[in-house]
Amino acid sequence: MELPSKLLETAVNEIAQLPGIGKRTALRLALHLLRQPLDQTRNLSDSLFELRSKISYCEKCHNISDNSICQICNSPKRDHSLICVVEDVRDVMAIENTGLFKGVYHVLGGKINPIEGIGPGQLKIKTLVEKIAEGNVEEVIFALSSTMEGDTTNFYIYKQIKDFNVKTSTIARGVAIGDELEYADEVTLGRSLLYRVPFENSLKQN
Amino acid sequence: MELPSKLLETAVNEIAQLPGIGKRTALRLALHLLRQPLDQTRNLSDSLFELRSKISYCEKCHNISDNSICQICNSPKRDHSLICVVEDVRDVMAIENTGLFKGVYHVLGGKINPIEGIGPGQLKIKTLVEKIAEGNVEEVIFALSSTMEGDTTNFYIYKQIKDFNVKTSTIARGVAIGDELEYADEVTLGRSLLYRVPFENSLKQN
Numbered sequence: 001m002e003l004p005s006k007l008l009e010t011a012v013n014e015i016a017q018l019p020g021i022g023k024r025t026a027l028r029l030a031l032h033l034l035r036q037p038l039d040q041t042r043n044l045s046d047s048l049f050e051l052r053s054k055i056s057y058c059e060k061c062h063n064i065s066d067n068s069i070c071q072i073c074n075s076p077k078r079d080h081s082l083i084c085v086v087e088d089v090r091d092v093m094a095i096e097n098t099g100l101f102k103g104v105y106h107v108l109g110g111k112i113n114p115i116e117g118i119g120p121g122q123l124k125i126k127t128l129v130e131k132i133a134e135g136n137v138e139e140v141i142f143a144l145s146s147t148m149e150g151d152t153t154n155f156y157i158y159k160q161i162k163d164f165n166v167k168t169s170t171i172a173r174g175v176a177i178g179d180e181l182e183y184a185d186e187v188t189l190g191r192s193l194l195y196r197v198p199f200e201n202s203l204k205q206n
Numbered sequence: 207m208e209l210p211s212k213l214l215e216t217a218v219n220e221i222a223q224l225p226g227i228g229k230r231t232a233l234r235l236a237l238h239l240l241r242q243p244l245d246q247t248r249n250l251s252d253s254l255f256e257l258r259s260k261i262s263y264c265e266k267c268h269n270i271s272d273n274s275i276c277q278i279c280n281s282p283k284r285d286h287s288l289i290c291v292v293e294d295v296r297d298v299m300a301i302e303n304t305g306l307f308k309g310v311y312h313v314l315g316g317k318i319n320p321i322e323g324i325g326p327g328q329l330k331i332k333t334l335v336e337k338i339a340e341g342n343v344e345e346v347i348f349a350l351s352s353t354m355e356g357d358t359t360n361f362y363i364y365k366q367i368k369d370f371n372v373k374t375s376t377i378a379r380g381v382a383i384g385d386e387l388e389y390a391d392e393v394t395l396g397r398s399l400l401y402r403v404p405f406e407n408s409l410k411q412n
Contacts, residue, residue, distance in 0.1 A: 002302075004277070004295060005270045011257040014250040018235050029224050031294055033258055034270075035316065041258035044220040045251040051217040052239050052247035064211045064240075071210070088237055089210060096208075110241065 001027070062107045062124045064089045072096075072104055079103045081138040085128065085157065087111055087150075091143060103141070106131070111149040112156060120156055132161050139167040146173060172197075207233070268313045268330045270295050278302075278310055285309045287344040291334065291363065293317055293356075297349060309347070312337070317355040318362060326362055335366050345373040352379060378403075 001023055003009040008030060015026035033041045057063065058070035065071070072078060072092075082103030086092055087110060095101050108123045131137060140161065144150035158168060174192030175184045184192075207229050209215040214236060221232035239247045263269065264276035271277070278284060278298075288309030292298055293316060301307050314329045337343060346367065350356035364374060380398030381390045390398075 001299070003270075004298070005261070005272045007253075007257045007261055007272065008270055008295075011253040014253040017246065017250070019238050020231070020234075025226070027296060028226075030254075030257060031296070032225050033254065034261060038258055040223065041254055044223070045255040047213075047217040047220040048236075048239065048247055048254075049251040051213045051236060052244055055211070055213055055240060064209075064214055066211045066213065089214075090233060090237070092210070093207065 003027075057107075061105045062109060062127070063092055063105060077102070081136060082141070083128075083131070083137055083139070084141045084143050085154075086143050087145065095143065103139075108144075108153065111144060111147070112153045113149045120153075123153070125157055125160070128157065129160050132164050132166050135165070137166055139169060142168065142170040209233075263313075267311045268315060268333070269298055269311060283308075287342055288347070289334070289337070289343055289345070290347045290349050291360075292349050293351065301349065309345075314350075314359065317350060317353070318359045319355045326359075329359070331363055331366070334363065338367050338370050338372050341371070343372055345375060348374065348376040 001012075003012065008027075011030045012023060012026040015021060015029055016023045021029075033044075055064060056066065056068070058065040058073055059068050060073040061070060063070050063072070067074075073080075079102050083106050084095065084101060084103055085106050085108060086095070087108055089107065092105050092107060095105075106124070106128050108125065108128075110118050110123055112118060112120055112123065128140075132140065140157075142154045142157070144153055154170065161168070172195065173188060174195070175181060175189060181189065207218075209218060214233075217236045218229060218232045221227060221235055222229045227235075239250075261270060262272065262274070264271040264279055265274050266279040267276060269276050269278070273280075279286075285308050289312050290301065290307060290309055291312050291314060292301070293314055295313065298311050298313065301311075312330070312334050314331065314334075316324050316329055318324060318326055318329065334346075338346065346363075348360045348363070350359055360376065367374070378401065379394060380401070381387060381394060387395065
């Protein structure tokens, strides 16, 4: 793709480095910005750099937060002995949206992924182990996605904390509520049979 | 979607103003930047602002160009009496890729679109009419997309130049080469029958 301007080419190449955005989409986005007032690009450009350079994380759970301790970790209403281990802020948001979790989180910031060069050292695993070693944690819930990377990460953490007096669990996997059995994949359906729950549980509200 | 940080929220809202990018994708992109080195965000942010604030256009055809006259308009090898009217730089690139057009372009910068508030005054129509009034143009080819907006724009320009001694044409519409007839839509197939060309033409090498 030969572009008629160096400025345009640089911008397109930079945009195309974002995940899921190819050169064609990048060009479409760049041309869109050119049709909008200068202020829109200034705001976009500034907000990206501000985000990246000034972002701060909660000292306790490593979730993105404007304060040194996030709202959840600061709340006396939450059960601080129950820790849910998640990958990033989106998972925290998803779980918070259910309104059913009263514990706190621990945001790893990714999964162990040798192909992308992400080792355990780049994730917030050490602070999790330290937290558990302090002895105030009763249960750790693993809520990473069930991919090979997620399973590896779960197991890596499990090995480090299994000698402490702490319960470990993973979120239940099974056929989603509202889904037809015939469309569920075999692994999920198999798991949901293997780990069936007492019928009375399904009668409970939520 | 409630985000745990004002910085993140601002960035997500700005990214989500780009066409085809919703809040979820915007969040994914913002989180991606946070995982990358600061330099990547700096480069992206700078390149966007530089593009928008320093971009220049060819004085003759209004295509994006780093010089005051673009390469195409500057070339003595091009036929300057043949003008192809297009919407934006992507159309110029597409036509240049065919290697079959030896004339020059006139980039309107959009189509007349009352719904989005784009009137003829915001497009580079006046300079096209002036160019034709000078009398050195023999033919104008309309190559806008065949939407209602494209047709409106074509007709608007046509009305302004029809009294000058200039030929007007539109690019041929028809069933694409390699496409099966049964999958072509009725309008396209109908047009390709109505505007059939002498069989000998199809024997010519391009």
